[in-house]
Amino acid sequence: MRRLLHGLTHLNRGLERCLHWLLLALLFGFIALIVYQIVSRNLPLMPRLYWTEEFSRFAFQWMIMLGTAIGVLHADHFVLEAFPRGSRASLVTRWIRDLSCLAVGLIFVIHGKDFALSGLRREATASGLSMIYVYSAFSVSGLLIILFSAQRLLHALLDGVPRMEASLDTPDAVEEALEAHAGHGDELDPSLSSTDGRTP
Template identity: 25%
Template sequence: MLGKYLDQFCVGLRILLGVLMGALAVPVAMQVLSRYTGIIPTFLWTEELATFLFIWIVMIGSVVAVWDGTHFDVRITRDFKSPFLVLVQNGIVHLAIMIFGALFLYYGIEYAEFGGKQRSVMMRANLMITHISVPIAGGLWLLLSGYRLSQDISKYLGRKGALT
């Protein structure tokens, strides 16, 4: 049951990623047009907006990658055939993502508070807009990797799913 909700949540994140990518095209196109053609005047806020959008795209994309299992991991051993060793190998990856998620969540809260005290140079936007993406992504990495780990353990134990 939880897996179904998490899957739908990630579908929503994919849609949001598409919208953000489309939105990113606007300020980048304005930058290119102003810099190389002179058709429109140079707007300095477009670079800040593009940076803000890019930060959110990266953080949301990392959450989707954790859910899909496509987030990069480094295998220092060969892929095992033994179900137990596969569980250990995948469990180490999930635990590493969960540890980093917990660190991003814990320290990201302070980072977001720090951003809340600042404003961007051109747009005068509160920098919490981008800084808050760090603890949000960390919390979601923690949740999604924990769910995937519970799935792997349940699969190893021969059940359908621990939280399904």
């Protein structure tokens, strides 16, 4: 099991590195296409390329789906703390959270396959691009979510949820600030109080 976790961690680290570069490329492409659309509407000399609107929309869809997968790996999605951290109820809900992400990934892969294949029968209006390249975003995202959720669950099974979260979760800036403040204690500035114990 430990060897499986090591291999999965190594694989996911490489996938995450590739996803970061791919997401950067999609973001810059998205911005460039949007800027071109704005400029071409105001400068008659520039040709109106209608496919830029489609490609910017497709890039945005892929960014959402791939970013969702990375969010699962680091628990960056929206989380509502319903129970005190460290309680048994909190531990159970965190297990449910990661198992639910795994279930969503499975749904994306199973049903996303048919959705992607339906794109073979459809083409984008302006560019003529086969829609399978757009519809397959769900299947790809689902596969990544499964891999990332499996790493989290296996890590939690072997080392416990707190150690897994400390290793994988994105640090909470607010929580870190509160812990740092608690470590310094509630020291009062002497200049804020007078000698008789009353504030000026």
